[in-house]
Amino acid sequence: MHTTTQELDRLFAAQKAAFGRNTMPMLDERLDRLRRLEAAMVRNRKGFQETLAADFGSHSPMVTDLFETGGVLGRNRYIQTQLAEWMQPSERPLNAYVHGQSSARVIRQPKGVIGNLAPWNFPIECALVMVNDMLAAGNRVIVKASEQTEATSALLRRAIAEAFDESELAVVCGEDIAFAEYFCTLPWDHLTYTGGGRIGRNVLRLAAERLTPVTLELGGKNPTVFSESGVSADLVERFLYNRVFKGGQVCTSPDYAFVPAHRLDDWIALAKSTWSAMYPSYVGHPDATGTINRRHYDRILGYLSEAEAAGCTVISLNGDTPDSERLQIPMYLVIDPDEALGVMTDEIFGPVTAVKPYTSLDEAVDYINSHDRPLAAYFVGRERDLADAFQTRVIAGGIGINVFGLQGAEPVLPFGGIGASGMGCHSGYEGFLGFTHGKSVFECADDSPLMAALKGPYGAMTQAFADAVFPPS
CATH class of the missing domain: 3.40.309.10 (Aldehyde Dehydrogenase; Chain A, domain 2)
Incomplete structure (x- = not known):
């Protein structure tokens, strides 16, 4: 059940349109998406044990529970406890002598539609653990599952389709490297890749054509x-x-x-x-x-x-x-x-x-x-x-x-990672921040001295502000 590039284009357009209708999902919406992802992991516990064993020839079900589906669940449940606090605007103090009663804050704006290229070694965890961060941040996501773990990727696709509308979260399964490269060329609002450095360089090169922000998790010799x-x-x-x-x-x-x-x-x-x-x-x-x-x-x-x-x-x-x-x-x-x-x-x-x-x-x-x-x-x-x-x-x-x-x-x-082992991060509060845009908001009050000084024609007050920038001679 390989996804065609035409089907990928359609999914991408559907998610773009859906995000355009709701660019700032509320807390309840985000928590609902996280809970549905949690339920999908629990519901398919046995199935993922079986597919990973099939794909690897031998794969302990306890390892699957702890570090594949369990890794997704651990991140998911932690984020649910923190999300209300993380979503609050960050108020920034201003100098009242300069700005009067003006105010400044940073709003964590979702980036939009994010693409995630998942590897074969953790075909569930790496496909979905970052999705927790992305959904918490208010984004919509398309995951490209690994073609090397066919059984697990097929179940992953079905499990997500049962829990989510395709305009929220979808999994695609490409046939070859050409599909993966095409995936990288779409105008994502953010793109993530987990895998080796050689392919990581190609992902970065392809994404650069669109100036797409990229998170790379590349490994290396530890x-x-x-x-x-x-x-x-x-x-x-x-x-x-x-x-x-x-x-x-x-x-x-x-x-x-x-x-x-x-x-x-x-x-x-x-x-x-x-x-x-x-x-x-x-x-x-x-x-x-x-x-x-x-x-x-x-x-x-x-x-x-x-x-x-x-x-x-x-x-x-x-x-x-x-x-x-x-x-x-x-x-x-x-x-x-x-x-x-x-x-x-x-x-x-x-x-x-x-x-x-x-x-x-x-x-x-x-x-x-x-x-x-x-x-x-x-x-x-x-x-x-x-x-x-x-x-x-x-x-x-x-x-x-x-x-x-x-x-x-x-x-x-x-x-x-850092340098050859990657760029950007996920997990923790920093992961939430990585999949949002820190949007600055400055609300000017009528009593702002600086605003008065900027009014033309420039005069003594303007000169006073200019002189205040420099130390007395």
Whole structure:
């Protein structure tokens, strides 16, 4: 059930017309839309569990509940509790000596019709979690679902069509890259894209033809720095089970790790023992998420082959081997690879971790800051001074201290990249602001001294105001 460009044009025109008839939806209207989205997630809980399992080959229903539909629900319910306050105009004080009883305020005006290009790795969460922000801000939205997750995208389209009039929120399913590119060329009032940097550049280029504002969530190579105290069984275990979450196919997943050089052997031994205790056999386990398709499966294994050919130590933590039928890959470490290898140049997006020795926090921070800005950066350890220095000095979209990904999943916090990892943000109050326009309103009172001074012909009062701008000579 692929959407044609003609159908997309019709949907876009319908939403534009509907927004034109109601450019400032009231609180009750916005809350109603949020509640219908909430109900759609609850109503289709089982269906989304099944479609994600079908699309990935293996996908835990608990992961679906917590981080796909659950991610949408968490943001949705938080926004409902905050929206009345967020919608209030922001009054700005004026200098009475200059403006008399004039007043100034900022109104959060909805932008209009927003397009959202969703990725395959979180085909529900990334399709709809930002929609919460967009609907709360009073906008109308068209989501382009991923063509790589056919079953989930089809159900997503049906679920939204059952809950919303197409003039409020709609989901479209394109057939190929040409449809996605056409999607980007429409005169959106805002466009969002979640995915890789290569496509992100193309999205930005196409949107620029219309001067369309764009939010990009691009990911990147997210570093983790272990301190001395971080080399412990509990914290190494925490890193590993987050590293393999959804098969490592997460934009905030830790990508490579720095370990104190004199503790490298200890870290590797802990990784082996803790992982093997958790999963004596991971491949084939119900918790293991399959790689999305054969191309990505082969790409990830290609990093291992390249590293082995270059003489690197490559370790399967519990001795598992890849399963080409299930497209499941076990947890691998690549020890101290050369900078030119793919495992160090590319975002891995799979359960393969490069582990690099380091001698000081300065060395690790300088390395991170000399490369493309990551979407997330992580510090693992109990030293308060080192954690403070890390979060202050590292330039990244977000920071996790002894946690991985929750800085991007917590509804009270903004989530966004910087530089190569993206632009703009969603979530939290900042997400609401990002999908509105801060419209300035200045209401002039009749007793405004400045207005009197601007009246021509200019005279002594005008001169007094001009002189007041400069310090006495």
